[in-house]
Amino acid sequence: MQPDEVSREKKHHPSLPLPIAPWSLEGRGKEKTAEESSFSSRTFLNFLSADNHNTTLRLHRQAAVASGTAPYAVSAPRWKQGCKTFKVAFTLIELLVVIAIIAILASMLLPALNQARSRGYTASCVSRLKQIGAADAFYTSDYGYFCPAAEKMAGSGLKAWNAVRATSPYLDYTREGYLTPYLMRGGLTQESMGSIASNVFFCPEPSLKPCWDGQDVTSASASGYGANPSIHGFALPTSMGPMTIAATMIKDSKVKKPSAIVSFGDAAGKDGGTSSWGTLSSFTLCWSIIAGNTHFRHASRANIAWADGHVSSEEAGLLRSCEIGRTYRIGSLGSTDSDLRLYDPEYSDGDEAPSHQ
Incomplete structure (x- = not known):
């Protein structure tokens, strides 16, 4: 196996920094053309030995961007990559489980709602x-x-x-x-x-x-x-x-x-x-x-x-x-049917009215 072929098989994780990538990163973007594939690591080393280093880097970046192998290149949408999209539906059992959970939650919340409503009527009456x-x-x-x-x-x-x-x-x-x-x-x-x-x-x-x-x-x-x-x-x-x-x-x-x-x-x-x-x-x-x-x-x-x-x-x-x-x-409000302390101001029992505050 030639060095160029070994370098092509190397895969690079997108999260790792890679300032220059002259070889292809498979699975990132569209397929390379034959002309783009000719840009090998050996060719890149030759460019580095040239006098115009800036021109070499610029050409490399252009080629990397064109091939979609640059680390900053945006991946193509999933539908362009040939991925299939599937619609997920509930099964009958899953649907019944969801309905049962909703019913349980409702049974837990309804008493609290009724109590809150009752307190509202009491406050309005007061x-x-x-x-x-x-x-x-x-x-x-x-x-x-x-x-x-x-x-x-x-x-x-x-x-x-x-x-x-x-x-x-x-x-x-x-x-x-x-x-x-x-x-x-x-x-x-x-x-x-x-x-x-x-x-x-x-x-x-x-x-x-x-x-x-x-x-x-x-x-x-x-x-x-x-x-x-x-x-x-x-x-x-x-x-x-x-x-x-x-x-x-x-x-x-x-x-x-x-x-x-x-x-x-x-x-x-x-x-x-x-x-x-x-x-x-x-x-x-x-x-x-x-x-x-x-x-x-x-x-x-x-x-x-x-x-x-x-x-x-x-x-x-x-x-x-x-x-x-x-x-x-x-x-x-009284304790017996004859207890009128809280109703009659002339009640003569002599007992002090019970506290209610």
Whole structure:
């Protein structure tokens, strides 16, 4: 084998420096012509012994670039090198494995997404109760009394704290209740009052939507929020058959510990001026919040606006024993069915109200 042939068989890795390469580098670029192949290492050595060294180097570079053997020459595209391209497809088993992995990931993520969505509804509910509590504080500042729950116990056209009764027992929540003007001053618009979803007097919890089937914001039986009749009462003396309702409006100065007395909050069950622990025949919303119809609807907690204006999320102290009460988590903040410390400012037990902050 001749020296020229041995030199042609030598291969050079592209990552190694090679300032001058007079012999061919196989596999890099197109095939050399016969004229280009005649440029051998011996010929190159002869050039180096010549007087014009720069001319020799220039000729060598031109020949190397033309043959595609220079280290700085760019390789030809794969389709020019004769390489074939194959399309890779999933097999049925691989596809099933991918689908199974996606299903597992979805099952892991969905509970977290549901919890995040639930926290969003809870935060929206807290925000609405804060607005209601602030409006009641402005009303109290103007009149010296807590805002009345309603003008009177019954009758069409009566004014309530959050609406005006249209046809009993339905209320129009787009009309001006006692607290509506104060909320309007705070930036509430008539447009936002025009739907159940955006009306500040309605709880945003999606599980309540069946309660409003066939109803709208202008004719709804209740909004999901109740007022405590023990401090809000009625603006006018009222009676209901042989029973006289003693719930009258009271001054804020009569409440010794306003941070521990319920003012507004999540309510469901049965309306009444006093605690009622009777069996519930169906799940309904109500306009008052008392011991026995506090609704723990937000991840087993109830959002409460207290008499001093602050809002907190509270756990149940006691649930109703009936099936509906247990299923929908309706009960009381108190530890027993007679514990009214957090609802009645005139409760005479003498025990200090439990801490809830």
